[in-house]
Amino acid sequence: MSKKTLSISISGSGGSGTVTAGLVLLKSMAIAGFYGYLSRFSGPQIRGGESSVLLHFSDSPIEIFPDVSEIHFALDWHGFERFADEIPLGQESCILYDSTKNKLPEMLEKLGAEIVEVNIHEMSQKSKGSRPNAFAIGIIASKMGLSLEAVSQALHQILDKKGVETFTQTLDAVKVGYTLLKEENTPLASWKPSTQKRWNISGNEACGLGALRAGIQLASAYPITPASDIVEYLASRLEKTGGTVLIAEDELAAMNMIIGGSFGGKASMTATSGAGFSLMVEAMGLAVASEIPVVVVNVMRGGPSTGIPTKSEQTDLNQALFAMHGEAPHIVVAPLHIADTVLCTQWAVGLAEALQTLVVLLSDQRLGQSRAIIDAVPAKTYGLKRKLWEDTHPLQAYERYAITKDNVSAMAIPGMPRGQYTADGLEHTITGKPSSMASDHHQQLKKREEKIKHFDYEDNWAEVLKSSQQANAIVLTWGSTFTHVKQAVSELDLEGVFVDILALRLLMPLPVDAIAKVCQDKKVLVIEQSYSGQFYHYCVGQGAIDASALLLAKPGPLILKNREIKAFITESLS
Amino acid sequence: MRKSVNNLKAKAYLTDTHPVWCPGCGHFLILHTLAKALAWLKIPNEDIALISGIGCSSRIPAYVDVYGFHSIHGRALPLAQGLKAVRPDLHVIVAGGDGDGYSIGGNHFLHACRRNMDITYIVMDNEVYGMTKGQPSPTSKPDWESKLAPHGTGIATFNPLGIALASGASFIARGFSGDQENLTKLIVDAMEHKGFSFIEIKSPCITFRPEEKEWSKTIRRMNTLPTDDPIEAVKTIHASDGLDTGIFYQAELPVYQPEFTEEKTLFDFEKEFEV
Numbered sequence: 092m093s094k095k096t097l098s099i100s101i102s103g104s105g106g107s108g109t110v111t112a113g114l115v116l117l118k119s120m121a122i123a124g125f126y127g128y129l130s131r132f133s134g135p136q137i138r139g140g141e142s143s144v145l146l147h148f149s150d151s152p153i154e155i156f157p158d159v160s161e162i163h164f165a166l167d168w169h170g171f172e173r174f175a176d177e178i179p180l181g182q183e184s185c186i187l188y189d190s191t192k193n194k195l196p197e198m199l200e201k202l203g204a205e206i207v208e209v210n211i212h213e214m215s216q217k218s219k220g221s222r223p224n225a226f227a228i229g230i231i232a233s234k235m236g237l238s239l240e241a242v243s244q245a246l247h248q249i250l251d252k253k254g255v256e257t258f259t260q261t262l263d264a265v266k267v268g269y270t271l272l273k274e275e276n277t278p279l280a281s282w283k284p285s286t287q288k289r290w291n292i293s294g295n296e297a298c299g300l301g302a303l304r305a306g307i308q309l310a311s312a313y314p315i316t317p318a319s320d321i322v323e324y325l326a327s328r329l330e331k332t333g334g335t336v337l338i339a340e341d342e343l344a345a346m347n348m349i350i351g352g353s354f355g356g357k358a359s360m361t362a363t364s365g366a367g368f369s370l371m372v373e374a375m376g377l378a379v380a381s382e383i384p385v386v387v388v389n390v391m392r393g394g395p396s397t398g399i400p401t402k403s404e405q406t407d408l409n410q411a412l413f414a415m416h417g418e419a420p421h422i423v424v425a426p427l428h429i430a431d432t433v434l435c436t437q438w439a440v441g442l443a444e445a446l447q448t449l450v451v452l453l454s455d456q457r458l459g460q461s462r463a464i465i466d467a468v469p470a471k472t473y474g475l476k477r478k479l480w481e482d483t484h485p486l487q488a489y490e491r492y493a494i495t496k497d498n499v500s501a502m503a504i505p506g507m508p509r510g511q512y513t514a515d516g517l518e519h520t521i522t523g524k525p526s527s528m529a530s531d532h533h534q535q536l537k538k539r540e541e542k543i544k545h546f547d548y549e550d551n552w553a554e555v556l557k558s559s560q561q562a563n564a565i566v567l568t569w570g571s572t573f574t575h576v577k578q579a580v581s582e583l584d585l586e587g588v589f590v591d592i593l594a595l596r597l598l599m600p601l602p603v604d605a606i607a608k609v610c611q612d613k614k615v616l617v618i619e620q621s622y623s624g625q626f627y628h629y630c631v632g633q634g635a636i637d638a639s640a641l642l643l644a645k646p647g648p649l650i651l652k653n654r655e656i657k658a659f660i661t662e663s664l665s
Numbered sequence: 666m667r668k669s670v671n672n673l674k675a676k677a678y679l680t681d682t683h684p685v686w687c688p689g690c691g692h693f694l695i696l697h698t699l700a701k702a703l704a705w706l707k708i709p710n711e712d713i714a715l716i717s718g719i720g721c722s723s724r725i726p727a728y729v730d731v732y733g734f735h736s737i738h739g740r741a742l743p744l745a746q747g748l749k750a751v752r753p754d755l756h757v758i759v760a761g762g763d764g765d766g767y768s769i770g771g772n773h774f775l776h777a778c779r780r781n782m783d784i785t786y787i788v789m790d791n792e793v794y795g796m797t798k799g800q801p802s803p804t805s806k807p808d809w810e811s812k813l814a815p816h817g818t819g820i821a822t823f824n825p826l827g828i829a830l831a832s833g834a835s836f837i838a839r840g841f842s843g844d845q846e847n848l849t850k851l852i853v854d855a856m857e858h859k860g861f862s863f864i865e866i867k868s869p870c871i872t873f874r875p876e877e878k879e880w881s882k883t884i885r886r887m888n889t890l891p892t893d894d895p896i897e898a899v900k901t902i903h904a905s906d907g908l909d910t911g912i913f914y915q916a917e918l919p920v921y922q923p924e925f926t927e928e929k930t931l932f933d934f935e936k937e938f939e940v
Contacts, residue, residue, distance in 0.1 A: 121940040290938035309751050331929040342778040344743035351747030506734040508711045513726045513733030
């Protein structure tokens with residue numbers, strides 16, 4: 092089997108058009124019938140700082156960072172050292188750069204990579220009105236073997252609003268670059284285009300779409316990196332489908348606003364990141380105690396405190412599980428990849444509504460802010476709805492927190508005659524009347540715990556991938572780490588190393604028995620993006636796996652590399 | 666849905682739960698006045714939402730037969746605004762104390778005034794934290810001595826009316842729990858006002874501030890008509906020693922209520938992603 096992946100990176104100073112060049116290439120590849128994955132990295136500047144994009148293409152769906160960038164184009168080398176960690180260059184790389192004004196950084200001289208100097212300045216003298224990134228697009232496209240037709244279509248879509256002149260000038264520059272280093276045997280020559288209906292979507296957009304599919308009608312939030320895109324996506328769309336976005340004065344307000352909206356009968360959610368999540372915790376407990384359905388999306392970034400706001404980590408797991416005071420049973424779920432974010436968000440909203448509780452969805456910066464070409468995500472029905480009160484017995488008073496068979500009580504919504512009750516963060520009786528009596532506390536604690544514990548999560552709780560032959564080991568992982576584990580495991584499979592994968596979507600309540608059953612008689616290898624192994628310790632502590640399980644835990648912001656995962660698995664099995 | 670018929674009696678708005686308040690607490694009078702005002706307004710019980718935070722006064726939703734939410738300390742206003750945003754059909758009232766509204770919830774107070782949503786905010790101000798047994802609140806005088814502040818707080822008092830005005834509230838009034846006639850009228854006016862209506866109600870805490878019983882002698886009604894001129898209002902607010910009751914400011918200001926359409930469907934949004 093020949094290799095059908097290609098990795099590209101582009102870097103440059105602020106305003107050089109690095110990110111635009113990446114987006115054009117991604118779209119061009121999509122139009123040409125291929126799949127791709129784009130991640131962007133920027134310096135600490137708010138605007139105008141250096142930035143870089145890392146692209147990974149394939150003829151089948153792909154959502155992993157490459158271990159090595161095969162083609163790197165530097166529009167300039169300004170601030171490149173900041174990306175030395177993220178842009179993986181090696182002796183296999185081909186590094187192109189604009190030699191007009193720039194000198195190759197010393198750190199790259201000893202790399203042993205192929206170095207190609209291009210004189211963009213000279214080219215731009217010939218083509219009027221175009222920017223260096225257009226030449227770069229042309230040069231990269233021709234090196235890849237991407238058709239000019241596809242690039243032209245992509246440019247047309249992206250530059251649509253900027254007018255015909257901009258489009259023509261840009262395309263001319265792309266053409267100049269395209270013919271400059273024309274090669275014969277290009278990588279794409281042997282790739283087969285897909286005929287599937289495909290989407291160009293980011294993880295945060297996927298979350299927004301999932302919320303729309305679920306029928307969210309109120310989103311309230313306070314801006315925070317890297318979660319703001321979710322609410323920005325919803326802002327212009329919710330208002331056109333009967334919903335509302337509220338800009339809160341802080342995260343305390345955001346969380347309480349969605350509790351209010353949901354109390355009013357409308358499915359409500361917020362999106363934040365670690366620091367904002369910390370501020371929301373008290374009100375999350377209120378949602379649990381008063382049994383108001385709400386969804387909190389946490390797009391995790393590096394912590395603690397302000398941490399690394401623009402980069403990824405899976406380290407808010409403990410907080411999502413245990414941050415609340417008292418005993419506050421709730422649900423924690425995590426999507427595994429971008430398409431899964433659409434479905435998992437829809438599922439999360441459904442669970443909150445059906446079980447009248449808090450659902451925390453843990454995404455992360457890498458998953459949320461990366462963009463990919465994926466197969467269109469088909470609609471799915473989860474059949475999860477809020478149980479509403481119906482006034483069928485005129486002589487019977489309404490009991491908001493009545494004990495029922497599934498421990499979910501019918502909810503009255505303001506406006507329903509005879510349904511008046513007071514939702515309360517104080518412990519209460521079945522009617523909602525405040526009570527500090529032991530019997531009421533025990534009854535309500537049990538109710539809140541059991542409605543979640545005994546619910547049938549069906550096969551949505553995890554993704555189980557079996558190896559091609561009987562495996563003696565299984566990788567247990569969660570969240571965005573899954574895509575990298577999947578890639579490494581499938582490569583190992585071809586090398587004759589067989590391991591299964593269990594990737595959890597449901598983290599709380601932890602499906603202890605189901606995990607134990609899948610992992611039975613297998614060596615368990617836990618892989619996660621943290622320093623302390625939060626996920627590992629949680630699974631061991633809950634009794635889902637035993638302490639003989641092995642752990643590969645690496646903190647952010649650098650994603651686990653394919654070779655690191657493969658090395659960990661092979662060493663663990665030897 | 667068949668709406669309940671209003672029998673115009675204040676009693677129809679009260680539950681049979683007995684309040685946790687101390688005998689003689691000013692809050693009892695506010696509870697009954699609120700019920701009277703609701704009866705006067707003839708709003709069906711189920712179309713009213715009464716939202717509170719934490720504190721003695723915040724226990725009020727359990728005693729009023731409407732949809733209630735006894736939430737967490739300081740956060741009643743955002744919860745109420747979230748509700749009003751998606752349920753403009755409801756009459757939303759927020760009630761709480763001086764600690765809840767001016768201290769822990771201070772930031773939300775500013776932004777609720779600023780948004781000027783069509784809700785009514787009643788603060789039952791007794792100048793003390795009663796529930797935690799007698800600590801100074803933002804409206805306690807700087808020289809009021811307590812266990813927590815043996816020499817007084819030494820901090821100037823919070824000026825709720827001045828801050829409400831500066832922050833954009835469109836109806837600003839002060840009432841007194843002991844003057845039920847005037848207070849009923851204030852609550853009715855506040856609820857009929859379009860926009861954020863704020864009533865600061867002086868309500869004596871006879872347990873921790875027995876000296877506040879004097880208020881029945883010292884608090885007076887203002888005999889002026891409400892102004893819609895903020896400059897005039899600011900003068901009246903700052904000239905007052907805090908014992909004047911009445912409407913200090915009432916103006917027609919833009920009311921925030923999110924609007925939506927149903928012009929698009931999921932299909933439109935999914936199409937945006939298509940390659």
